[in-house]
Amino acid sequence: MGNNKQFYHIVFFAAFFSLINTIVHGQDNSENRSGSWLVVDGNNKIHKNWSIPIVGILRHHDIFEKYEFAFIRTGVTYQFNDASTFTTGIAFLSSKNYSGSEDFKNATQFWVYEQYTLTSKSKGNIISHRWRLETRWKKNADELHINNRIRYRFQYMKPIYKNIHIRSFNELFFNLESPLFNQNRFYIGLGQTLSPSIKIDIGYVKNHFSNSDHDAIRMSLTFKTDFTKNEVAELAN
Structure with a gap:
């Protein structure tokens, strides 16, 4: 019986990734790009109620080719209880030949x-439900543009x-100025818990903008x- 379950899950994994491959490589329109996202998402507890998050993203226009942007985010998180947290922090993004959702190409952003x-x-x-308010300073050459947006993510x-x-x-992005709609981001994938402190995931993400879509394979490591x-404090000293 156990072997049958294992066999069914191997078939499921194979079918799932075949579907991702079909979706990603089935895009004919140049506006509908297929790419890859590599994500590292960590949380570092420093006190009973306080922790430091850190997120790094490397994104490509095509799968592991044509660099699109690199992103890093950090801050400080306060945990009210087992169910709710509040985080504030900063982020930096450097993009090259980015198109689809931004006014600027070859830009840097500070959030x-x-x-x-x-x-x-x-x-x-x-x-989980996540609400985020972002103020972004986007710079391209000598031009500086400030954008405020809100995001809501529902995750299961x-x-x-x-x-x-x-x-x-699924995550919705809205500007606080015109145009209201910024983008929508949908993800579905499979993951494995390697230990109580480490998870890996791989799946399909669709980034929908007003005039284009970006389909990608998303791979993440969460720690x-x-x-x-x-024992951790001793190693850090």
């Missing part, structure tokens, strides 16, 4: 952001077999460190 996250768990399923995670899970999210534990 200040605030976000609130609400999470609920039931029978292993995890549902469900274990499907032992340490394997399915993850999906947690706890510097309040004695």
Whole structure:
């Protein structure tokens, strides 16, 4: 029986990634680009209620080719309880030949952001809501443009077999000036919990803008460190 379950999940994985490959490589329109996202997402606990998040993203127009942008974000998070957190911080983005959603090409961006996250768990399923306000300074050559936008992300995670899970999210972006709509980002993928502090995910993401779409394979590594534990504190000294 166990071998049958394992076989079904291997078939499921194969079918899922075949579907991703078909979607990503089936784009004929040059406006509908297929690419890749590499994401590292970490949370570093420094106190009972305080932690430092860090996120790094490397994105390509085509799969692992034609560099699009590099992004890094950090800040400080306060945990009110098991269900809710508040984060504020900064981010930096450097892009090259970026098109589809931005006014500028070959631009750099500096962000200040605030976000609130609400999470609920039931029978292993995890549902989270994230609201974020961003102020972005976007510079191209001698031009500087300031943009304020809000984002709402709904995310769902469900274990499907032992340490394997399915993850999906949809995130809406709105400008606080005209035009109101900025973009929509949808993701669905499979992941594996390697340890209580490390997860990996791979899946399909569609970035929809007003005039174009960006389809990509998204691969992520999520980790947690706890510097309040004695063994971690000793290693850091």
